[in-house]
Every structure is written in structure tokens, then in C-alpha cells.
Amino acid sequence: MRAVYAQSQSQEDPLGGLVVGELPRPEPEPGFRRVRVRASALNRHDLWSLQGIGLPADRLPMVLGCDAAGVDDDGNDVIVHSVMSTPGWDGDETLDPRRTLLSERYPGTMADEVWVPERNLVPKPAQLSFEEAACLPTAWLTAYRMLFTVSPAAPGSTVLIQGAGGGVATALTALASAAGFRVWVAGRSPAKLEDARRLGAEAVFESGARLPERVDTVFDSVGEATWGHSLKALKPGGALVTCGATSGPNPPADLNRIFFLQLKVLGSTMGTRAELQRLVQFLLATGVRPEIDSVLSLEDAAKAFRRMHDGAATGKIVFRH
Incomplete structure (x- = not known):
């Protein structure tokens, strides 16, 4: 074959x-x-x-x-x-x-x-x-689980998505905006940031840029290169949801910030068959593709x-x- x-x-x-x-x-x-x-x-x-x-x-x-x-x-x-x-x-x-x-x-x-x-x-x-x-079965399912199963943020919350242009990041941008989240996206490429805006991001930022305010949840699949920025972007009590480490798996822990601000670091990987079925239904209901x-x-x-x-x-x- x-x-x-x-x-x-x-x-x-x-x-x-x-x-x-x-x-x-x-x-x-x-x-x-x-x-x-x-x-x-x-x-x-x-x-x-x-x-x-x-x-x-x-x-x-x-x-x-x-x-x-x-x-x-x-x-x-x-x-x-x-x-x-x-x-x-x-x-x-x-x-x-x-x-x-x-x-x-x-x-x-x-x-x-x-x-x-x-x-x-x-x-x-x-x-x-x-x-x-x-x-759908990998990047989009990963994004769906991060957003709707693992993250504690509800629609209406402000979320930051790291790594504009990637498969998981574009899926998160489209899903979160369709579900009523206030979506911010960070990345290195101006063209990919404009793509994120087209997919529903309310605001876009260069990687590492200071944000106008802190966010409820950060979604990070990049790892070492964005970890410090992701933690600094969170409100006290906020959550960082990580599903990968394309830039490296060993970021600085910054434990003082994590425990003093009571931040949550949540791991997420892939998704279940039931979540894949719900993802399909979400796309049919919203028209997102x-x-x-x-x-x-x-x-x-x-x-x-x-x-x-x-x-x-x-x-x-x-x-x-």
C-alpha cells in the first residue's frame, strides 16, 4: 500500500x-x-x-x-x-x-x-x-479538552493563547471566540497574529509583550520560550493550561510566583472519544471549521x-x- x-x-x-x-x-x-x-x-x-x-x-x-x-x-x-x-x-x-x-x-x-x-x-x-x-483528532481535540474540560475559565473570561499560527493555537482561538471567551493571542509573526485576529481574537500581542491587564487563563503549547510570560500574564488565582513544549520541556519553575499568587498549572493531553464526538457537535452548532x-x-x-x-x-x- x-x-x-x-x-x-x-x-x-x-x-x-x-x-x-x-x-x-x-x-x-x-x-x-x-x-x-x-x-x-x-x-x-x-x-x-x-x-x-x-x-x-x-x-x-x-x-x-x-x-x-x-x-x-x-x-x-x-x-x-x-x-x-x-x-x-x-x-x-x-x-x-x-x-x-x-x-x-x-x-x-x-x-x-x-x-x-x-x-x-x-x-x-x-x-x-x-x-x-x-x-480534528489531534490538534483540535487537544484544544477542545484544554478549553472545555481542563480549564476552569468560563465564557466571558479573558484568556491568552500562546504561539499564534500553530495547530492547537488556531483551534483554541476559533473555539474560544465562538464560545464567548474574550480571546487574546501572542506570537512572533505579524502575519500569523493577523490570522489570529481573523479567527476571532479580540487583541493580539508580540511574544513576551506586556499586556493591558492580567488574564484568567493562559493556554500554552510552546513551553520554555513562553513559560515566564504565561505565568506573569495571570491574575492571582489564575490557571496556566499546558499541552506541550515545542520550544523545550524545561522552563524555569518560578515557584515563588506560583504559590504566592496561588496560580494553577494544569496539564492536558489529547482527548477522549466522547470529547471528539462533542467537538464535532460543537462545530455543527456554531459553524466553526x-x-x-x-x-x-x-x-x-x-x-x-x-x-x-x-x-x-x-x-x-x-x-x-
């Missing part, structure tokens, strides 16, 4: 291990169902896999991709939930200590087909295109990965299969 996969790994030259070619069709696990992929989406996770982060070298070659929408063998249009819990796990899949994502233990979605447990399939409504639906940077073919994978690596994308890069 045609696939985009990691053949080798390198911190210095991650794209050197990226291959578009033919691989044997996977042997399905018992109880897994096949999805013929119509669209998949690129995530930072795929770049990390090529760098050797989260994907052991002994599992290469590995089909990349966490996100997909397609058609199952019964002819149903479906969205793939990429959090793979262990058999028999009951409850929040993200709390399963042995959970994995597609493309870590099982082949990913950037292929003609992908096999997943039946519980990992969510119906795709006709109102969402395959390309739009393929954007994912920000798509570009739609390419699988054969253009190197171009797509380079665009993400260079930080040139705003929103999601999607592959049409």
Missing part, C-alpha cells in the same frame, strides 16, 4: 528519514476495523517521530500520522480517534498509563488504509468535508513536512488521499 513513513531518525536532519513509497498492508489485530483513508493531517508529533521522540527505532519503518477521516468497510464515513487505550480499559482513554497514539505502536494514518479498534471510530457528519474532519493551511497529496509529503519544520504554516496541513 502507498504510505508516508519514517525509515530512519535524526535530531539534526529529521526529514532525511521521511519516505513516500509502498509498504506491505498491515496484519490487523483481532477486533480492529479497516478505514480507507480519504484525508489525513500533519502534526508536530509526526516530526518528533522522525527525530526519534516517542517512537523507538526498533519499530521502523513506521507509517506516520495520527489524524484521519475515511470510509469503513460497511460504507460509513468515519473520523479516527487516535488515542489507543489498552483492551478492557474503561473510562478516560488519556488516563490509561499504557495508552499509545497511532504511529507509535500501530501504523499511522498517512496511508491508503489504517486499522483501528471499532471503539476508535466516530461518525463523520456530511456537513464536514473529509479534509476538515481529518484536522478548522483553519486549513494547505491541502496536498501524499506524494508532496516532503514539502508538507518542510513547511511545518520551518514554521511556515498557519493552521493544519492536510493530505488528500
Whole structure:
């Protein structure tokens, strides 16, 4: 089958291990169902896999991709939930200590087909295109959980979103503004800040800029580069919700500020199948749709990965299969 996969790994030259070619069709696990992929989406996770982060070298070659929408063998249009819990796990899949994502233990979605447990399939409504639906399972689901499950802030609150232009940041901007939050966005690129304003941000700021007032909640997927600014931006008793560390995982703790101002630091990762279903319903109810940077073919994978690596994308890069 045609696939985009990691053949080798390198911190210095991650794209050197990226291959578009033919691989044997996977042997399905018992109880897994096949999805013929119509669209998949690129995530930072795929770049990390090529760098050797989260994907052991002994599992290469590995089909990349966490996100997909397609058609199952019964002819149903479906969205793939990429959090793979262990058999028999009951409850929040993200709390399963042995959970994995597609493309870590099982082949990913950037292929003609992908096999997943039946519980990992969510119906795709006709109102969402395959390309739009393929954007949801990672970045958009992560943003939904951060905003509506983990964050204590309610609509009407002022929130700051770090990292304008990223997949999670654009999803947060669109979701939060549609839900009635007062949305501020910070970033390094003037063009991406203008994109954030178009997506619903009330105000935008250069990274690290002094804000007119402190905010109720900060959403941060950047890590080291923005951590200090995120803490300083919070009101006493405010919350910092973090889902990643694209600039590095070891920020200064600033414990004095955290305990003296009684700040909350809340971790969030991915989302559940039930949250993915609610995200779909939220999009249908509000008319919000994912920000798509570009739609390419699988054969253009190197171009797509380079665009993400260079930080040139705003929103999601999607592959049409």
C-alpha cells in the first residue's frame, strides 16, 4: 500500500528519514476495523517521530500520522480517534498509563488504509468535508479538552493563547471566540497574529509583550520560550493550561510566583472519544471549521513536512488521499 513513513531518525536532519513509497498492508489485530483513508493531517508529533521522540527505532519503518477521516468497510464515513487505550480499559482513554497514539505502536494514518479498534471510530457528519474532519483528532481535540474540560475559565473570561499560527493555537482561538471567551493571542509573526485576529481574537500581542491587564487563563503549547510570560500574564488565582513544549520541556519553575499568587498549572493531553464526538457537535452548532493551511497529496509529503519544520504554516496541513 502507498504510505508516508519514517525509515530512519535524526535530531539534526529529521526529514532525511521521511519516505513516500509502498509498504506491505498491515496484519490487523483481532477486533480492529479497516478505514480507507480519504484525508489525513500533519502534526508536530509526526516530526518528533522522525527525530526519534516517542517512537523507538526498533519499530521502523513506521507509517506516520495520527489524524484521519475515511470510509469503513460497511460504507460509513468515519473520523479516527487516535488515542489507543489498552483492551478492557474503561473510562478516560488519556488516563490509561499504557495508552499509545497511532504511529507509535500501530501504523499511522498517512496511508491508503489504517486499522483501528471499532471503539476508535466516530461518525463523520456530511456537513464536514473529509479534509476538515481529518484536522480534528489531534490538534483540535487537544484544544477542545484544554478549553472545555481542563480549564476552569468560563465564557466571558479573558484568556491568552500562546504561539499564534500553530495547530492547537488556531483551534483554541476559533473555539474560544465562538464560545464567548474574550480571546487574546501572542506570537512572533505579524502575519500569523493577523490570522489570529481573523479567527476571532479580540487583541493580539508580540511574544513576551506586556499586556493591558492580567488574564484568567493562559493556554500554552510552546513551553520554555513562553513559560515566564504565561505565568506573569495571570491574575492571582489564575490557571496556566499546558499541552506541550515545542520550544523545550524545561522552563524555569518560578515557584515563588506560583504559590504566592496561588496560580494553577494544569496539564492536558489529547482527548477522549466522547470529547471528539462533542467537538464535532460543537462545530455543527456554531459553524466553526478548522483553519486549513494547505491541502496536498501524499506524494508532496516532503514539502508538507518542510513547511511545518520551518514554521511556515498557519493552521493544519492536510493530505488528500
